[in-house]
Amino acid sequence: MKRVLIMMLDSFGIGGAEDAEKFGDKGSNTLGHIAERQASLNLPHLESLGLGLAAKESCGELPKHFKNQPHLIGGYAFAREISSGKDTTSGHWEIAGVPVLFDWGLFPDKQNSFPKPLLDRIVAKSGIKGYLGNCHSSGTVILDQLGEEHMKTGLPIFYTSADSVFQIAAHEETFGLNNLYELCEIVRAELEGYNIGRVIARPFIGDKAGEFKRTGNRRDYSVEPPAKTVLQKLIEEKDGTVVSVGKIADIYAHTGISKTVKATGLEELFDKTLEEVKSAGDNTIVFTNFVNFDADFGHRRDVAGYAKGLEYFDRRLPELLQLMQTDDLLIITADHGCDPTWTGSDHTREHIPVLMYGTQVPTKFLGGRDTFADIGQTIAKYLALSPMEYGTPII
């Protein structure tokens, strides 16, 4: 019985990207800088899967608190991104064997980021009376600035970032969750031709600035990948199963997904992952996105929170390893960096770790990989699917 378990620690980069300068990210290093700033960082299980050594190979320096010669139980690599962007969609698609070699559309970082004709069409189609924001922002900062006005006026908050996204924040109770989802669908349709990766619904609750909280009802409306991902191939070629835990299904626009499991927060994401692994049959991929590393810690520039989250994940790893059967392959990886010590609140262009564990994985360095797509190609080979167009198998 063959199964592949992909644990995606969203934004967990390990520095060293050769092209980081192009993104204004030269020297960024999510793991390296978290480790450097923390008095301790206790990640024994990730360390034995090769995390510290992968980071050293990636950027030339062993992160603080890691040993040069850990007791190694898995194979480790780092991977470079060939996709043009450092966004979640590009990272995930490339990992699944479909790099994004075209340029996404982006909204400029200035007041009035969104084109007027687009906004006019959205207003006309949706019946909203107008909008707030219309700029680049951190999603929590903009709630403090405009959340109260939004509640008074009923106008949704439109904002974007360095990623190819159109984000809409609205109060779950006063604006209504379904109204927000409907508005997002209208915006998604109106963005035809703009080449925008995602429209993101950002519902929140609370009564006043400083107390607003975003909820787990976030929803991402993605475009479809431009070619077949390894997830789709598993379903089509082997009648296999792909289980999405967390926001995976949204990121692939629900293509190549057999089952969608919702979960909010690291604990529930981990619990639900274990449940799914317990019941998964042959030819199954269980794919979990731990979004909190990115959304709660990376973008929020919260070093201590990120470190605590990593320690929590590490503490629970043995539960996952214990569930693994003879022919299971575990891959722990990331989709981009989001260095919490970096300026601004955007992602950072970095290498990602590729930590592999399973009976067929040699316990050694498995190389500096030239594309994240090596992961997809490895899975295609492991599950005996037809080869992907990009990537070289790692094992």
Ligand SMILES: O=P(O)(O)O[C@H]1O[C@H](CO)[C@@H](O)[C@H]1O
């Ligand atoms: O600041 P928040 O709203 O968390 O937004 C972040 O989340 C978006 C999608 O992952 C990114 O584009 C980034 O802007």
Ligand SMILES: [Mn+2]
């Ligand atoms: Mn991401």
Ligand SMILES: [Mn+2]
């Ligand atoms: Mn992000």
